[in-house]
Amino acid sequence: MSLSATTAPPSPAAPPPPDAASRRRRGYLLNHLDLKYSPYLYIAPFFLIFGSFGLYPMLRTAWMSLHDWDMIGDHSFIGIDNYTRLLSDEYFWNALVNTFGIFALSTIPQLLLALFLANLLNRTLLRAKTFFRMAIFIPNVVSVAAVAIVFGMLFQREFGLINWLLSFVGIDQVDWDGQRWSSWTAIASMVNWRWTGYNTLILLAGMQAIPKDLYEAAAIDGAGPWRQFWRITLPMVRPTLIFVVILSTIGGMQLFTEPLLFGNGRILGGNQREFQTLAMYMYEMGIENLNSAGYGAAVAWAIFVIIVLMSLLNFVLVRRSAK
Amino acid sequence: MSLTTRRTRMAAAALAAITAVGGLAACGKDDDTPAEGEKPAKLVVDTFGEMGYDELVKQYEQQTGIKVELRKTAQLGEYRPKLVRYLATGKGAADVTALEEGILNEFKANPRNWADLTPLVADHSTEYLPWKWELGKAPDGRLIGLPTDVGSLAVCYRKDLFEAAGLPTDRDQVSALWPDWNGFHEAGRKYKQGSGGKAFIDSVTAVSNGVLFQQGSDLFYDKENNIIADTSPAVKAAWETATSMVDISAKTATWSPEWSGGFKQGTFAATFCPSWMLGIVADNSGEANKGKWDVAAVPGGGGNWGGSWLAVPEQSKYPKEAAKLAEFLTNATSQVEAFKAKGPLPTNLEALKNEAFLSYTNEYFSGAPTGKIFGESVSKIEPVHLGPKHQAVKENALEPALRSFENGQASKAKAWEQFVKDAGIQGAF
Numbered sequence: 001m002s003l004s005a006t007t008a009p010p011s012p013a014a015p016p017p018p019d020a021a022s023r024r025r026r027g028y029l030l031n032h033l034d035l036k037y038s039p040y041l042y043i044a045p046f047f048l049i050f051g052s053f054g055l056y057p058m059l060r061t062a063w064m065s066l067h068d069w070d071m072i073g074d075h076s077f078i079g080i081d082n083y084t085r086l087l088s089d090e091y092f093w094n095a096l097v098n099t100f101g102i103f104a105l106s107t108i109p110q111l112l113l114a115l116f117l118a119n120l121l122n123r124t125l126l127r128a129k130t131f132f133r134m135a136i137f138i139p140n141v142v143s144v145a146a147v148a149i150v151f152g153m154l155f156q157r158e159f160g161l162i163n164w165l166l167s168f169v170g171i172d173q174v175d176w177d178g179q180r181w182s183s184w185t186a187i188a189s190m191v192n193w194r195w196t197g198y199n200t201l202i203l204l205a206g207m208q209a210i211p212k213d214l215y216e217a218a219a220i221d222g223a224g225p226w227r228q229f230w231r232i233t234l235p236m237v238r239p240t241l242i243f244v245v246i247l248s249t250i251g252g253m254q255l256f257t258e259p260l261l262f263g264n265g266r267i268l269g270g271n272q273r274e275f276q277t278l279a280m281y282m283y284e285m286g287i288e289n290l291n292s293a294g295y296g297a298a299v300a301w302a303i304f305v306i307i308v309l310m311s312l313l314n315f316v317l318v319r320r321s322a323k
Numbered sequence: 324m325s326l327t328t329r330r331t332r333m334a335a336a337a338l339a340a341i342t343a344v345g346g347l348a349a350c351g352k353d354d355d356t357p358a359e360g361e362k363p364a365k366l367v368v369d370t371f372g373e374m375g376y377d378e379l380v381k382q383y384e385q386q387t388g389i390k391v392e393l394r395k396t397a398q399l400g401e402y403r404p405k406l407v408r409y410l411a412t413g414k415g416a417a418d419v420t421a422l423e424e425g426i427l428n429e430f431k432a433n434p435r436n437w438a439d440l441t442p443l444v445a446d447h448s449t450e451y452l453p454w455k456w457e458l459g460k461a462p463d464g465r466l467i468g469l470p471t472d473v474g475s476l477a478v479c480y481r482k483d484l485f486e487a488a489g490l491p492t493d494r495d496q497v498s499a500l501w502p503d504w505n506g507f508h509e510a511g512r513k514y515k516q517g518s519g520g521k522a523f524i525d526s527v528t529a530v531s532n533g534v535l536f537q538q539g540s541d542l543f544y545d546k547e548n549n550i551i552a553d554t555s556p557a558v559k560a561a562w563e564t565a566t567s568m569v570d571i572s573a574k575t576a577t578w579s580p581e582w583s584g585g586f587k588q589g590t591f592a593a594t595f596c597p598s599w600m601l602g603i604v605a606d607n608s609g610e611a612n613k614g615k616w617d618v619a620a621v622p623g624g625g626g627n628w629g630g631s632w633l634a635v636p637e638q639s640k641y642p643k644e645a646a647k648l649a650e651f652l653t654n655a656t657s658q659v660e661a662f663k664a665k666g667p668l669p670t671n672l673e674a675l676k677n678e679a680f681l682s683y684t685n686e687y688f689s690g691a692p693t694g695k696i697f698g699e700s701v702s703k704i705e706p707v708h709l710g711p712k713h714q715a716v717k718e719n720a721l722e723p724a725l726r727s728f729e730n731g732q733a734s735k736a737k738a739w740e741q742f743v744k745d746a747g748i749q750g751a752f
Binding site: 070071072073091152153156157158159175178179264265267268270271272284287288289290291 | 400404407410411429430432433435436575576578579580581584585588590712715719723724726727730732733741748749751752
């Protein structure tokens with residue numbers, strides 16, 4: 001249309017034909033509708049899916065948590081009884097301690113290692129960069145069940161590789177799922193193996209966004225690589241670091257498959273619940289025990305509240321340190 | 324079955340169950356009930372493990388012209404969450420559903436989920452082991468399950484390891500070693516001495532399983548379904564016998580990788596075998612160990628571990644035809660066929676007297692006359708009262724406490740304390 005307009009301009013005196021006018025009007029209307037409503041259409045799939053698979057189950061769980069609920073039978077309203085019971089439930093607090101223990105053992109070394117690796121991969125002099133960057137991500141692609149099974153074999157008491165290696169330095173057979181510290185270590189090692197590469201890549205992306213001239217200026221001023229890392233890299237990746245920490249927190253609080261499979265699928269997580277996480281306790285109460293589904297729902301909400309609190313805490317801490 | 328598939332499936336089942344909670348709320352009950360007398364095009368049967376129904380189902384299709392779909396699930400742990408989902412959402416359940424002893428009671432607690440079979444099938448009450456038949460009834464008296472198999476106990480033992488340790492290997496002589504549990508313990512100690520300190524039995528929980536069902540009294544619950552875990556003589560007997568055997572135990576928890584691997588490695592020389600366990604022992608031991616295993620009697624007479632019923636969910640659109648199919652699958656001839664195919668032990672009295680059943684021998688287990696051995700032990704099973712959450716108390720209270728003691732994580736007194744406390748929590752309903 002614009003082409004034809006340049007080659008043969010219509011005389012300004014002649015009015016456009018009537019059908020062209022109505023077409024233009026309709027075009028305007030469509031255009032208007034398009035501008036006003038299509039954005040909603042474009043984002044609708046997310047909200048529909050979030051509504052039916054995210055929000056609705058959450059509200060439903062909240063509703064269930066106020067009831068004495070039998071999964072395949074009756075339910076009756078009991079108000080906040082499930083929540084008051086939760087506060088004095090020894091096994092709930094046990095699961096909370098386990099979850100935080102495994103979380104600390106997995107997140108802290110994992111983030112330090114990821115930071116170190118990202119810094120290494122960020123070097124300009126590194127050869128085969130793409131290869132290393134891809135290779136480091138591979139553990140994250142492996143199915144969590146496969147990881148848990150392989151690690152479960154490594155940490156076996158009788159024929160496990162780790163115990164075999166330990167025997168060379170004179171350490172007796174460790175019953176990995178028999179104590180808290182050992183089971184936490186084993187489970188944390190699975191989490192670390194899977195997620196270090198992922199966090200490395202995210203941190204690397206953050207590092208690449210740092211302007212190169214900052215480093216050049218620092219180098220001219222005589223700052224070595226270590227000082228550059230502390231004074232430039234670390235402050236500049238702080239926003240990325242917050243993101244990574246919050247993601248790890250959410251993942252850590254919901255840890256389920258690794259400890260479940262480490263304990264041969266037994267929901268108690270060890271003979272004395274040495275490594276039963278909050279998510280496992282929720283499953284035990286909400287799904288395994290048919291008649292305490294309401295209590296399980298209360299545990300689920302407790303996990304949600306804990307995640308929110310942890311994320312807020314992260315946020316505040318990191319913000320304060322930025323000032 | 325390999326360990327890998329088992330654990331992967333466990334994970335899959337766990338995930339499936341988690342998703343189920345989300346989906347639970349969204350569905351309602353279907354209401355398009357078919358017209359009276361209409362013949363179903365297809366009936367669905369849900370089973371777990373190996374119940375030996377493949378051929379029987381084909382026979383039924385030919386006889387009646389009704390197509391039957393057999394849905395098999397390998398492990399009970401994966402089967403139960405699916406079943407819970409079907410019942411909670413009111414759709415998806417098979418027309419005929421197998422219920423295992425351990426999960427039967429918790430499903431019986433909500434009998435409205437199941438069709439009453441009494442008006443749908445002929446009266447078979449005298450044709451089965453009486454206690455087995457009674458267990459198929461819900462607390463409100465409705466008949467919800469027809470008996471399939473029973474998990475009568477025997478002892479599987481490694482002949483080659485017994486010989487190397489200087490114990491007899493002939494199955495009658497071996498049975499004679501342990502008329503009671505003291506004899507069994509004695510044999511275990513001898514084996515340990517003769518083999519240079521090797522473990523005799525897989526775990527103490529295997530022992531407690533065996534003793535528990537021999538007492539013929541209330542276990543974790545009394546007849547009014549009060550929890551009596553801390554005072555029950557049967558539980559106390561199982562506890563004492565099991566904990567005393569810690570010196571001859573390999574400390575490998577049943578179903579753990581150490582346990583599965585132990586069969587091949589010879590970590591232990593004997594284990595308790597319900598009839599359905601024979602296939603699992605053979606799988607775990609591998610073709611290389613064929614003929615090295617044999618079957619002897621269990622100390623102290625009978626014993627029971629597992630066994631199932633067939634039930635018809637209330638949501639089935641064809642309860643009448645489904646009940647007929649369940650009736651067919653549990654009759655005497657079918658039970659013998661199923662036993663020959665996959666090993667589940669009959670509960671039908673006529674099937675137990677059947678010549679083909681009694682003369683059956685198992686090749687993998689050195690040609691042991693398993694039909695005769697298990698058939699004899701069936702009659703010695705003491706009927707017991709299993710409360711509503713029997714399985715949860717056994718698996719999540721008794722066995723973890725026993726393992727705590729076995730692995731040296733707790734003293735005997737502390738472990739017992741743990742059990743009593745957990746029994747109260749797990750047993751609440």
